Amino acid sequence: MNEITITHILFVSTALFFIGMYGLFTRRNMITMLMAVELILNSVNINFVAFNKYLYPGKLDGVFFAIFVITIAAAEAAVAIAIIINLYRSHHSIDVEDAGELKY
Amino acid sequence: MSDYSYIAFIPLLPLAAFVLLGLFGRKYFKTFSGTIGTASLLASTILSFYTAYHYFFIDGNVNGVFQKIIALKHTWLQFSPNISIDMGIMLDPISVMMIVIVSFVSLMVHIFSLGYMKGEERFATYYAFLSLFTFSMLGLVLSTNIFQIYIFWELVGVSSFLLIGYYFEKPSAVAASKKAFIVTRFADLGFLIGILILAFYSGTLDFGLLIEKLTSVQSPEFINISSASFLGASVLTWALTLVFIGGAGKSAMFPLHIWLPDAMEGPTPVSALIHAATMVVAGVYLVARLFPVFSIDVTALQIVTYVGAFSSMLAAVIACTQTDIKRVLAFSTMSQIGFMMFALGVSKYGGEDGLGYMGSMFHLFTHAFFKSLLFLGAGAVIHLVHSNDMKDMGGLRKLMPVTHITFLIACLAIAGIPPFSGFFSKEEILLAAYHSNRLIYGVAVFTSALTAFYMFRLYYSIFWSKEANVHEPNHGEGTLSMKMPLIILGACALFAGFVPFSKLVTSDGAALETHIDIGFSALPVLLAFSGIALAAYLYKKENDRPQKIASSLGELYKVAWKKFYIDEMYLFITKKIIFNLIGRPAAWIDKNIVDGFMNLLATMTGKISVLIKGLQSGKVQSYALYFFGGVIGLAVLFIYIWK
Numbered sequence: 167m168n169e170i171t172i173t174h175i176l177f178v179s180t181a182l183f184f185i186g187m188y189g190l191f192t193r194r195n196m197i198t199m200l201m202a203v204e205l206i207l208n209s210v211n212i213n214f215v216a217f218n219k220y221l222y223p224g225k226l227d228g229v230f231f232a233i234f235v236i237t238i239a240a241a242e243a244a245v246a247i248a249i250i251i252n253l254y255r256s257h258h259s260i261d262v263e264d265a266g267e268l269k270y
Numbered sequence: 271m272s273d274y275s276y277i278a279f280i281p282l283l284p285l286a287a288f289v290l291l292g293l294f295g296r297k298y299f300k301t302f303s304g305t306i307g308t309a310s311l312l313a314s315t316i317l318s319f320y321t322a323y324h325y326f327f328i329d330g331n332v333n334g335v336f337q338k339i340i341a342l343k344h345t346w347l348q349f350s351p352n353i354s355i356d357m358g359i360m361l362d363p364i365s366v367m368m369i370v371i372v373s374f375v376s377l378m379v380h381i382f383s384l385g386y387m388k389g390e391e392r393f394a395t396y397y398a399f400l401s402l403f404t405f406s407m408l409g410l411v412l413s414t415n416i417f418q419i420y421i422f423w424e425l426v427g428v429s430s431f432l433l434i435g436y437y438f439e440k441p442s443a444v445a446a447s448k449k450a451f452i453v454t455r456f457a458d459l460g461f462l463i464g465i466l467i468l469a470f471y472s473g474t475l476d477f478g479l480l481i482e483k484l485t486s487v488q489s490p491e492f493i494n495i496s497s498a499s500f501l502g503a504s505v506l507t508w509a510l511t512l513v514f515i516g517g518a519g520k521s522a523m524f525p526l527h528i529w530l531p532d533a534m535e536g537p538t539p540v541s542a543l544i545h546a547a548t549m550v551v552a553g554v555y556l557v558a559r560l561f562p563v564f565s566i567d568v569t570a571l572q573i574v575t576y577v578g579a580f581s582s583m584l585a586a587v588i589a590c591t592q593t594d595i596k597r598v599l600a601f602s603t604m605s606q607i608g609f610m611m612f613a614l615g616v617s618k619y620g621g622e623d624g625l626g627y628m629g630s631m632f633h634l635f636t637h638a639f640f641k642s643l644l645f646l647g648a649g650a651v652i653h654l655v656h657s658n659d660m661k662d663m664g665g666l667r668k669l670m671p672v673t674h675i676t677f678l679i680a681c682l683a684i685a686g687i688p689p690f691s692g693f694f695s696k697e698e699i700l701l702a703a704y705h706s707n708r709l710i711y712g713v714a715v716f717t718s719a720l721t722a723f724y725m726f727r728l729y730y731s732i733f734w735s736k737e738a739n740v741h742e743p744n745h746g747e748g749t750l751s752m753k754m755p756l757i758i759l760g761a762c763a764l765f766a767g768f769v770p771f772s773k774l775v776t777s778d779g780a781a782l783e784t785h786i787d788i789g790f791s792a793l794p795v796l797l798a799f800s801g802i803a804l805a806a807y808l809y810k811k812e813n814d815r816p817q818k819i820a821s822s823l824g825e826l827y828k829v830a831w832k833k834f835y836i837d838e839m840y841l842f843i844t845k846k847i848i849f850n851l852i853g854r855p856a857a858w859i860d861k862n863i864v865d866g867f868m869n870l871l872a873t874m875t876g877k878i879s880v881l882i883k884g885l886q887s888g889k890v891q892s893y894a895l896y897f898f899g900g901v902i903g904l905a906v907l908f909i910y911i912w913k
Contacts, residue, residue, distance in 0.1 A: 187898065191891055262890050269888030 175216040182209035196250050196260045200243065207239045274324075274341035277359050280317050280369060281408035283310040284376075288401035295394025303394035304387075307401050308380040314408070315373040325366045326774050336779035338362045338478060343414055352473045355421075358414035360477065363775040364558055364631055368411035371638045372548050376404045378755035379543040382646050385752035386539055386653060396436060396537070403429035407548050411555060416465050417475045419556065423461070423520070426549050427454050433544060434536040446532035453529040457519020464512030467505060471495035481562045496567075503569060510570035514557060514577075521553025522604045523611060524581040528837055530604055534596040538652055541596060542645030546603050547638040554610040554634055561627060561777060565619035575615025579713045582608025584834065586720040590727065591820075591831040594658045595648050598728050599641070602684065605717060606637050612714070613699040616706040617777065624777035625784070626706070629698030632771045636691035639766050640683040643759035647677040650756065651732055653748055660728070664735035664812070670747045674733050676760035681729045683763045685722035685798045688791070694767035697791050698784060718794050722801030730809035 182205055189202030211232040218228025250260055257264050287310035295303045330336050343358035380400060387396055406425035413419035428451075435447030469475050472483045472491045483491040484506070498505040515526075522530035533545050544550070557564060557574060564571055582605045589601035610630045617626025650673045655662055667674040683690035686697070696718060703711040747753060772782040808816050820827045829835065885896075 191895055194891075265890075266888035270883040270886045 172216055172220040175212060179209040179212040179216070182212065194261045194263050196253065196262055199262070200246050204239060207235055211235055274339060274361060276317065277321055277341050280314045280373065281405050281412065283314045284401040284405040284408065286310060288398050288405060291394050291398035291401065295398055300394060303397045304384045307397035308384065310401065311373065311377050311380050311404060315377045318369045318373040322366050322370045325361055334780055336363045340414060353469060353475055355417040355475060356415040357418055359412045360414040363779065364555065365411050367631065367635060367775055368555060369408055371635060372404065372407045372411060375547040375638055375642045376543055378642065378759055379539045381751050382649065382755040383539045385749040386649055387537065399429055399432045403433065403544060410552060414477060415475050416468065416477060416480065420461065420465060423458065423552065426552065427451065430544050430549055433540040434533045436536055436540070440535065443535040446535040450529040450533050453526055454519045457526050458516050460512040461516020464509045464516065467509035467512065471505065477559065484563045485566060506567050507569045510564055510567055511573055513560065514570065514574055517553030517556040518577060521550050521607045521611070523553065523577050523608065524584055525836065527581060527585070527604050528840055531597045531600045534600050538596065538645060538649030542642040542649065545600065546641040546645050550603060550607060551610065551634050554607060554614065554630065557614050558627065558631060561614065562619055571615050575612045575707065575710060578608045578611025578615055579710050582612065583713050583717050586717045586724065587830050588833050589724040590720060591827060593660045595660055595728060595732065596658055598724060599644055599648060602721065602725065603641055605721060606633070606641065609696070609699055609714065610634050612710055613702055616703050616710060620778040624782065625698060626702030627777040628772050628775060628782055629695060629702050631775045632698055633695035635771065636683065636695045636766045639759055640680040640692060640763040643676055643680040643756065643763050646756055646759065647673050647680065650748055650752055660731040663732045665737045667733040672747055672753045672756055676756040677729060679760045680763050681725045684725050685802060686718055686794060687798055688795065689767065691763050691765065691767035696794070697786060700794055701790060715794055715797060719797035719801045722798035723805050726802045726805035727809050730805055734810050736812045
């Protein structure tokens with residue numbers, strides 16, 4: 167069987183990225199949008215780890231960055247959920263379409 | 271040389287009074303404010319007299335020539351190493367003479383106003399303005415620097431504006447104050463340009479240096495300014511003429527005299543101080559101050575001469591027809607200032623030829639006394655009759671004996687009857703005119719005969735003419751504070767002619783020998799007597815002779831009565847020509863083109879913003895989409911196009 171090359175992995179991460187992007191643009195529920203953002207972040211993580219493994223096998227920089235991104239993602243999730251809770255309190259909804267007051 | 275720095279207190283005391291009364295007067299010293307103003311001015315006056323005594327009789331005179339003394343000098347603004355605006359005090363015969371006149375007449379007016387303005391709502395404000403004026407005028411005459419004189423020049427203009435408009439609830443007073451301000455400001459524009467030209471060519475603003483540089487024929491500055499020419503005259507002539515225009519505006523010379531008759535809307539003591547004795551002679555003072563330079567330039571001096579002589583005659587003719595007593599006095603002021611002007615014009619610098627200069631200053635000195643006396647007397651009359659019009663007066667001689675006698679003295683003085691003060695000064699002027707220009711001499715003699723006529727027309731109409739027609743009970747002549755200045759000024763008008771003026775104030779500082787030539791003075795005195803006799807014939811008893819003469823003169827009388835339609839001409843030029851040809855097109859351009867361009871910019875910005883504001887929809891996902899689109903766009907740009 168064919169060996170798994172970097173191209174395969176990049177395909178997966180690109181697919182994951184665009185799935186996340188699609189979710190971000192089409193879903194109106196903010197929790198779902200948050201999940202879509204997580205997908206985008208994880209596609210980036212896959213890229214980091216893949217490049218580290220295939221291009222610079224002896225180093226750990228890519229892995230280090232992946233861990234860093236996971237940490238940031240956790241913090242970001244905490245902030246995002248706080249925003250969502252506040253939005254729910256003020257609008258009784260977590261639909262982004264309902265929070266459209268900040269416009270011209 | 272003794273220390274003269276105490277002179278700074280002469281102008282500063284009235285300034286202190288102005289600040290005190292202006293800030294706190296209406297609240298705290300409602301009734302004392304007159305006393306405060308008068309007291310500060312009394313101190314100034316005493317200092318002025320002390321200075322004059324010290325300067326003229328102790329140490330001003332070195333080897334028979336009066337020196338210029340710079341008592342104080344402080345650089346205020348330095349433009350370049352040579353050009354600076356200094357604030358300082360200069361003493362020379364004319365400035366010392368002027369501080370005496372200004373402080374003394376101002377003191378008389380302050381005292382007179384204590385009675386005249388009593389019970390006014392804005393009594394403190396009135397005294398504050400009077401103090402401001404006195405400060406400015408004293409600063410003006412003591413200036414060391416041509417720019418300093420300009421600053422104080424504007425300050426006296428402002429205080430004159432404030433005092434003319436003192437009764438601001440009267441629309442005519444408001445109009446008069448605006449007129450005075452605008453006309454003199456217009457003239458001051460000429461003055462400023464003149465100053466700038468002089469400063470540009472001579473490289474200094476200091477009077478002493480300026481005169482020194484522009485009078486020595488070999489100096490490069492003089493050669494530059496007199497060889498440069500503009501529109502057929504040398505730049506020196508232009509500069510001096512422009513300076514003279516400033517002086518003519520302040521001194522109400524034709525054709526800038528139109529503000530002076532209207533300025534009579536102010537309180538009468540103010541007219542006595544500002545529009546008779548002090549501020550209006552500032553123009554004469556300015557020409558005298560720069561006289562060494564003027565005396566070099568024949569053309570500029572001739573302009574001074576002819577403008578002065580023409581104004582003097584014009585004003586005398588108009589004065590014969592006016593019925594408002596203050597306006598008669600205003601025109602007589604204009605006429606007498608015309609005398610001073612042409613006396614300067616016919617004079618030369620130094621020695622025997624400087625007679626005109628000395629005569630002019632002498633006339634300024636005596637005129638200050640008898641003209642302020644006339645105005646204060648008129649004020650006392652108006653106070654009693656409550657009207658400015660001659661028709662409402664008559665037969666007042668028994669009701670107001672003090673005013674009657676002092677007014678008579680002043681009339682005799684202005685008519686030039688010996689031994690009253692006006693005779694001596696007018697005599698010097700006529701003599702100077704006789705020796706240099708017969709035409710001017712003729713005009714002067716004619717004008718002085720007219721002066722005698724219209725002054726006695728005024729005198730007879732007020733004090734004789736008919737039986738007194740004053741409502742009972744009246745308050746008589748007023749308080750002692752109103753009578754005392756009249757008596758003091760009356761004494762001055764009587765005796766001021768005996769001051770040995772030619773020994774003290776001359777063009778070059780050296781004493782001048784003058785004597786009265788009986789043969790020469792006979793003609794003007796006889797003419798003055800005939801003028802008085804004619805006035806007595808027409809106005810001593812009420813009769814219809816004046817009416818008959820007026821109707822037989824017909825149009826001529828009407829033209830003079832209408833002041834030669836000069837006001838109407840000004841109105842025609844401003845309203846019909848300037849407003850229509852310049853004002854309206856300028857307004858149209860401003861409204862349609864300048865504003866139009868601005869409006870176009872605003873409208874376009876508005877339209878564009880309406881077009882693109884839809885982008886800011888408030889939908890988070892569309893923002894994310896734009897952002898993503900932008901990133902893609904940049905990526906494409908950098909990867910495939912830019913490389």
